[in-house]
């Protein structure tokens with residue numbers, strides 16, 4: 001029997017097929033939102049090009065432009081966009097693998113000091129990144145024990161070798177790799193893609209973090225395994241009150257896995273708010289494009305807007321010489337002259353839903369239009385009700401969504 005199939009699904013990681021109890025809902029709705037654990041405030045990241053240039057300033061890749069977000073305990077925020085939209089760079093900035101060109105990262109309200117090694121170690125104790133590719137994130141010459149023992153030793157959790165082994169076995173059981181004794185001595189090449197990603201998740205959990213940054217955690221896995229891994233992440237989020245950043249190019253999955261959704265295009269955030277509102281009632285033409293490209297059986301026959309006026313897929317623009325004004329204007333069927341001149345300010349649409357588009361209130365008088373250097377606009381999201389998704393919903397979604405690799 002395949003060892004992946006031997007894994008028993010932990011009850012705590014399975015989706016509830018029962019709707020949340022009404023009394024629980026009303027209690028949660030009256031609960032005051034907790035303070036954000038991790039915040040990004042006006043983050044920018046420019047990568048200088050390696051080129052020999054005698055005259056003029058060196059060119060840069062504008063990977064992230066003025067992005068702000070906030071992560072809350074036991075809440076998931078989906079960061080959605082096409083490849084090249086800057087979402088992975090945001091995750092790496094938050095993980096402090098990159099230093100921001102501008103902007104601030106706040107952990108529990110305090111600016112993160114990027115300079116000291118000790119402070120970096122302490123930060124990584126709280127904030128862990130799960131990489132997209134489970135085939136390259138594990139060192140092929142080391143076994144599972146080695147990969148999990150390192151963070152345990154680094155953060156001082158293992159008192160001796162016996163204790164270390166106990167903690168490793170507990171971690172393997174926690175990510176449903178059982179019997180754990182069989183997996184502890186395996187090398188990455190002896191594991192399936194799903195099992196490797198579980199080891200990567202166990203390694204992240206070994207640091208006992210408060211924030212998990214999951215960078216397309218299932219996009220390189222077989223469709224049949226994706227649901228298990230996403231179930232696991234959701235179970236961990238709820239059980240450990242983790243703040244979860246879920247990076248994905250599949251906007252439809254965000255509705256089922258995240259309370260809030262933030263849409264990125266060409267390094268800029270263009271729409272955000274409760275996932276239900278953003279996905280069921282998208283306002284920004286780019287969000288509408290993403291949704292129209294994602295198969296969704298729920299939407300069949302309910303799309304009042306149809307496809308008329310929806311942008312063609314087109315290409316993501318150059319990030320070395322990004323378009324002026326709204327970066328989406330070369331692809332947008334609604335583009336106006338002002339869209340080429342200025343970046344639209346944020347328009348609040350109610351209920352925490354907002355967008356940056358001149359179609360919604362800032363196109364006529366330009367009163368809320370801002371340039372990219374205006375530092376007054378924030379995209380902080382207030383946490384919503386914790387997500388409850390049914391297994392039937394998710395399975396339906398997985399069947400309808402094609403593989404993206």
Ligand code: SF4
Nearest residue numbers: 326329332339357358
């Ligand atoms: Fe289209 Fe203009 Fe809105 Fe940009 S600001 S999405 S170009 S209408």
